[in-house]
Amino acid sequence: MDEHPGLDLAHSFLIAAEELSFRRTAERLGIDQSALSRRIAKLERQLGFQLFERTTRQVVLTPAGRSFYEAGAPLLAGYDRAVATARRVAQGKTGLLRVAYMAFAAIELMPRVVKRFRAANPAVELALRYLPTQEQKIALSEGEIDLGFMIGPFEHSDFDSRQLASDPLHVFMPRGHPLSTRRTVAPRDLAGEDLLLGDMAEWEAYRRHLGEKFARAGVPVTPRQEASSTMALLGLVAAGFGITVYPRQLTGLIGTTIVSRPIADPAFHIETVLVRRRIDRAASVRRFIDCALDTVRAAPAEGKKRDAH
Amino acid sequence: MDEHPGLDLAHSFLIAAEELSFRRTAERLGIDQSALSRRIAKLERQLGFQLFERTTRQVVLTPAGRSFYEAGAPLLAGYDRAVATARRVAQGKTGLLRVAYMAFAAIELMPRVVKRFRAANPAVELALRYLPTQEQKIALSEGEIDLGFMIGPFEHSDFDSRQLASDPLHVFMPRGHPLSTRRTVAPRDLAGEDLLLGDMAEWEAYRRHLGEKFARAGVPVTPRQEASSTMALLGLVAAGFGITVYPRQLTGLIGTTIVSRPIADPAFHIETVLVRRRIDRAASVRRFIDCALDTVRAAPAEGKKRDAH
DNA sequence: CTTTATTGATGTACCTTGTGCATCAATCGT
DNA sequence: ACGATTGATGCACAAGGTACATCAATAAAG
Numbered sequence: 001m002d003e004h005p006g007l008d009l010a011h012s013f014l015i016a017a018e019e020l021s022f023r024r025t026a027e028r029l030g031i032d033q034s035a036l037s038r039r040i041a042k043l044e045r046q047l048g049f050q051l052f053e054r055t056t057r058q059v060v061l062t063p064a065g066r067s068f069y070e071a072g073a074p075l076l077a078g079y080d081r082a083v084a085t086a087r088r089v090a091q092g093k094t095g096l097l098r099v100a101y102m103a104f105a106a107i108e109l110m111p112r113v114v115k116r117f118r119a120a121n122p123a124v125e126l127a128l129r130y131l132p133t134q135e136q137k138i139a140l141s142e143g144e145i146d147l148g149f150m151i152g153p154f155e156h157s158d159f160d161s162r163q164l165a166s167d168p169l170h171v172f173m174p175r176g177h178p179l180s181t182r183r184t185v186a187p188r189d190l191a192g193e194d195l196l197l198g199d200m201a202e203w204e205a206y207r208r209h210l211g212e213k214f215a216r217a218g219v220p221v222t223p224r225q226e227a228s229s230t231m232a233l234l235g236l237v238a239a240g241f242g243i244t245v246y247p248r249q250l251t252g253l254i255g256t257t258i259v260s261r262p263i264a265d266p267a268f269h270i271e272t273v274l275v276r277r278r279i280d281r282a283a284s285v286r287r288f289i290d291c292a293l294d295t296v297r298a299a300p301a302e303g304k305k306r307d308a309h
Numbered sequence: 310m311d312e313h314p315g316l317d318l319a320h321s322f323l324i325a326a327e328e329l330s331f332r333r334t335a336e337r338l339g340i341d342q343s344a345l346s347r348r349i350a351k352l353e354r355q356l357g358f359q360l361f362e363r364t365t366r367q368v369v370l371t372p373a374g375r376s377f378y379e380a381g382a383p384l385l386a387g388y389d390r391a392v393a394t395a396r397r398v399a400q401g402k403t404g405l406l407r408v409a410y411m412a413f414a415a416i417e418l419m420p421r422v423v424k425r426f427r428a429a430n431p432a433v434e435l436a437l438r439y440l441p442t443q444e445q446k447i448a449l450s451e452g453e454i455d456l457g458f459m460i461g462p463f464e465h466s467d468f469d470s471r472q473l474a475s476d477p478l479h480v481f482m483p484r485g486h487p488l489s490t491r492r493t494v495a496p497r498d499l500a501g502e503d504l505l506l507g508d509m510a511e512w513e514a515y516r517r518h519l520g521e522k523f524a525r526a527g528v529p530v531t532p533r534q535e536a537s538s539t540m541a542l543l544g545l546v547a548a549g550f551g552i553t554v555y556p557r558q559l560t561g562l563i564g565t566t567i568v569s570r571p572i573a574d575p576a577f578h579i580e581t582v583l584v585r586r587r588i589d590r591a592a593s594v595r596r597f598i599d600c601a602l603d604t605v606r607a608a609p610a611e612g613k614k615r616d617a618h
Numbered sequence: 619c620t621t622t623a624t625t626g627a628t629g630t631a632c633c634t635t636g637t638g639c640a641t642c643a644a645t646c647g648t
Numbered sequence: 649a650c651g652a653t654t655g656a657t658g659c660a661c662a663a664g665g666t667a668c669a670t671c672a673a674t675a676a677a678g
């Protein structure tokens with residue numbers, strides 16, 4: 001790619017090619033006829049070929065000029081469209097918003113926010129993508145995504161993090177499990193239980209959080225088996241391999257083979273935050289965040305608490 | 310269409326959007342970093358929205374900037390292609406050549422020239438169009454065609470006319486016609502014959518020429534019937550309605566129901582000329598003319614004379 | 619934690635560039 | 649033959665963009 005010879009003069013040429021009169025063209029452009037005459041001459045010099053055959057009485061396009069006009073007119077029209085589109089994007093009225101979410105948010109929170117946002121901003125295309133919390137942070141910093149629903153808290157000078165929910169953790173166990181006779185479960189009741197969790201590759205953030213909470217509660221737990229997905233986890237629980245700890249929302253999705261009980265400890269909550277790059281001031285990103293905050297403010301999911309711990 | 314805000318700065322922006330570094334971009338553009346900084350700032354001011362989010366340590370595209378880049382990059386690449394294409398057209402290496410031809414040229418001359426030109430200039434698209442001589446003159450002056458095979462001579466200050474051929478006229482008559490016993494026919498032999506010609510709307514030029522020639526030969530003739538096309542004319546001749554006068558080339562195309570005899574008078578030739586607008590200096594037009602001259606010079610059709618009258 | 623180097627932004631002086639005005643030669647219409 | 653209109657050109661001026669020097673911010677190195 002060279003440097004686009006005469007690009008700045010192309011507009012003058014296109015008008016002239018339509019008018020076929022230097023005076024009328026100059027008038028349309030709001031400049032002197034002599035200025036236009038020089039513009040065209042300069043453009044022809046830069047391009048290296050004649051655009052017009054001109055006498056003092058008539059101006060006609062050369063074949064090369066006709067070719068240049070026919071190819072150039074749609075290009076400049078396309079430029080205007082590109083500007084208009086980009087302007088709409090700047091105003092957040094359209095564009096592409098790349099949103100990532102982790103497993104917990106996928107159950108209820110993310111779909112609700114997305115549904116509301118789509119209704120309010122139909123012109124904004126949403127690219128949803130499942131990513132674990134840790135990978136979201138990388139993806140955010142590398143500009144691969146614009147927003148991420150992730151496990152909080154997340155404090156970093158480069159990122160802006162807004163808490164959307166703080167969900168109580170439940171114990172999920174097979175029907176008939178000894179603990180299922182209780183209405184609530186204390187952390188220390190879980191000592192000695194076989195704890196099943198997602199594998200480290202994808203569930204790193206959650207496992208760190210959970211490990212810390214059990215440590216603070218003075219309950220030593222080590223997961224006995226790992227699953228790669230939420231469904232696999234539930235399958236293992238249903239099959240009697242052990243129990244798991246998961247945010248409350250999952251309760252609504254399970255059948256009768258698995259029962260859940262709240263963990264009666266205010267520390268056993270998990271925060272969901274919505275994170276963006278602080279440098280990214282895109283209007284559509286702001287709109288999405290506002291929409292998310294409105295969503296949880298307007299109708300917080302049952303059992304959710306507004307503030308953590 | 311406004312006036313394409315910031316079009317001249319778009320190139321700098323595209324490079325910057327690729328480099329994501331003002332210093333490297335400035336280096337690539339061969340300007341000072343400060344100049345680039347102002348260019349981008351000016352472009353953003355003209356467009357009315359931010360293209361980059363920048364700190365002193367990193368430069369990232371805003372969503373609007375990304376949109377503008379994605380739409381703009383192919384546009385400027387398209388501009389370069391448009392310039393390259395137009396340049397090839399200017400050099401006559403490609404482009405569209407609109408050539409018109411009248412009925413006589415369609416028989417043999419035009420196909421031979423076109424075949425030769427196509428072989429030598431495969432990249433030039435030819436738009437062939439049948440037009441009577443008179444209409445070709447209008448079409449040429451209005452720029453609807455670039456070249457015309459027409460009945461000559463044609464002298465005009467706006468046009469450049471080159472004679473390609475001077476073809477002897479023959480008399481075409483039904484088999485068994487009294488004149489068919491002769492080897493040649495004199496103009497005065499045609500006095501009293503029923504002369505069939507094409508109608509005035511399309512055959513004006515030829516009829517003027519022919520009328521003039523008969524007048525000079527002192528033979529009064531008035532066409533008895535008109536036909537709208539060459540085939541219709543031949544049909545009428547074959548049906549015994551009369552005779553017609555036509556250039557020699559037609560001889561090769563007729564069957565045995567019609568016979569032809571040369572008119573033994575040097576005035577009874579018809580010139581075919583190739584005409585272009587004098588102001589049109591397009592290389593491809595010149596090439597076509599050269600090719601046409603080469604064609605008739607290399608292998609003049611049998612019976613053709615180099616000079617008229 | 620201090621130092622160093624690199625980033626993009628900005629003040630300044632200079633000079634290239636494009637502009638309007640006036641005028642010219644060519645040409646069409648009357 | 650004349651006036652009117654076309655595009656081209658000489659000229660002086662003003663605007664605009666440029667390089668240079670420097671600044672504040674920040675990441676990397678010690």
